[in-house]
Amino acid sequence: xxxxxxxxxxxxxxxxxxxxxxxxxxxxxxxxxxxxxxxxxxxxxxxxxxxxxxxxxxxxxxxxxxxxxxxxxxxxxxxxxxxxxxxxxxxxxxxxxxxxxxxxxxxxxxxxxxxxxxxxxxxxxxxxxxxxxxxxxxxxxxxxxxxxxxxxxxxxxxxxxxxxxxxxxxxxxxxxxxxxxxxxxxxxxxxxxxxxxxxxxxxxxxxxxxxxxxxxxxxxxxxxxxxxxxxxxxxxxxxxxxxxxxxxxxxxxxxxxxxxxxxxxxxxxxxxxxxxxxxxxxxxxxxxxxxxxxxxxxxxxxxxxxxxxxxxxxx
Ligand SMILES: [Zn+2]
Numbered sequence: 325x326x327x328x329x330x331x332x333x334x335x336x337x338x339x340x341x342x343x344x345x346x347x348x349x350x351x352x353x354x355x356x357x358x359x360x361x362x363x364x365x366x367x368x369x370x371x372x373x374x375x376x377x378x379x380x381x382x383x384x385x386x387x388x389x390x391x392x393x394x395x396x397x398x399x400x401x402x403x404x405x406x407x408x409x410x411x412x413x414x415x416x417x418x419x420x421x422x423x424x425x426x427x428x429x430x431x432x433x434x435x436x437x438x439x440x441x442x443x444x445x446x447x448x449x450x451x452x453x454x455x456x457x458x459x460x461x462x463x464x465x466x467x468x469x470x471x472x473x474x475x476x477x478x479x480x481x482x483x484x485x486x487x488x489x490x491x492x493x494x495x496x497x498x499x500x501x502x503x504x505x506x507x508x509x510x511x512x513x514x515x516x517x518x519x520x521x522x523x524x525x526x527x528x529x530x531x532x533x534x535x536x537x538x539x540x541x542x543x544x545x546x547x548x549x550x551x552x553x554x555x556x557x558x559x560x561x562x563x564x565x566x567x568x569x570x571x572x573x574x575x576x577x578x579x580x581x582x583x584x585x586x587x588x589x590x591x592x593x594x595x596x597x598x599x600x601x602x603x604x605x606x607x608x609x610x611x612x613x614x615x616x617x618x619x620x621x622x623x624x625x626x627x628x629x630x631x632x633x634x635x636x637x638x639x
Pocket of ligand 1: 442491495
């Protein structure tokens with residue numbers, strides 16, 4: 325037992341010596357306080373002081389950005405309006421359910437609207453070329469079943485910025501009930517929208533017939549029944565010169581000219597059209613679409629009503 329006690333005592337001594345030596349060596353190896361903090365004492369960054377001019381420039385940035393945002397919004401609104409104008413042929417409220425012929429303008433501005441019925445049709449492409457060469461826009465009244473056959477021609481008409489109206493699906497002349505009228509007009513409207521994205525509030529009754537149920541249906545849908553003031557009478561096969569004479573002898577401010585691009589032979593119309601345009605231009609006429617013409621008359625009537633009211637209010 326004595327041996328065991330001395331053995332434990334010896335171990336204690338060794339342990340104490342070991343611990344002391346370990347602590348000493350640790351102190352040698354590791355510095356008392358790490359020099360890291362010392363090394364991180366970097367000089368303060370030298371910022372260039374902002375001068376008066378720079379301060380002013382910084383202040384100017386805000387209104388400049390605001391101006392750019394405003395400009396961007398204005399541009400976006402303009403694009404939206406152009407898009408609306410190209411794909412939505414609505415009519416001013418006073419024309420909803422109305423029947424129009426020529427669109428009289430008090431200002432006597434020399435404007436005329438060329439309209440083409442019964443397309444889309446292969447001949448439409450030649451009409452488009454003539455209109456494009458002359459940088460003018462026209463209005464096309466489409467037959468649903470023709471658009472179904474020539475959807476690509478329909479797309480081209482819209483892409484080139486012309487106005488579109490509804491001319492029924494089957495070009496019906498005979499009396500129709502409300503159900504048939506709805507199918508004739510609504511099916512055509514749906515296909516126009518499906519193929520071109522266009523919505524139109526303009527309806528032209530086939531043959532100009534106003535009492536067979538179709539026009540009445542269109543009026544009930546608040547569409548304008550868009551007739552014409554000059555008929556080129558193509559169904560009687562007039563010569564190109566006769567077509568030219570008919571249009572020119574009836575030329576007047578707000579005239580709406582009826583021609584055809586679909587459903588037959590239009591070679592004489594194609595021959596007459598460049599001359600009609602050239603002569604009317606020479607006489608100072610500008611070419612507008614039918615919705616543009618309706619809008620022009622609407623603006624005049626609004627201005628007229630305002631001036632009448634202000635006169636009435638004066639003592
Ligand atoms: Zn027709």
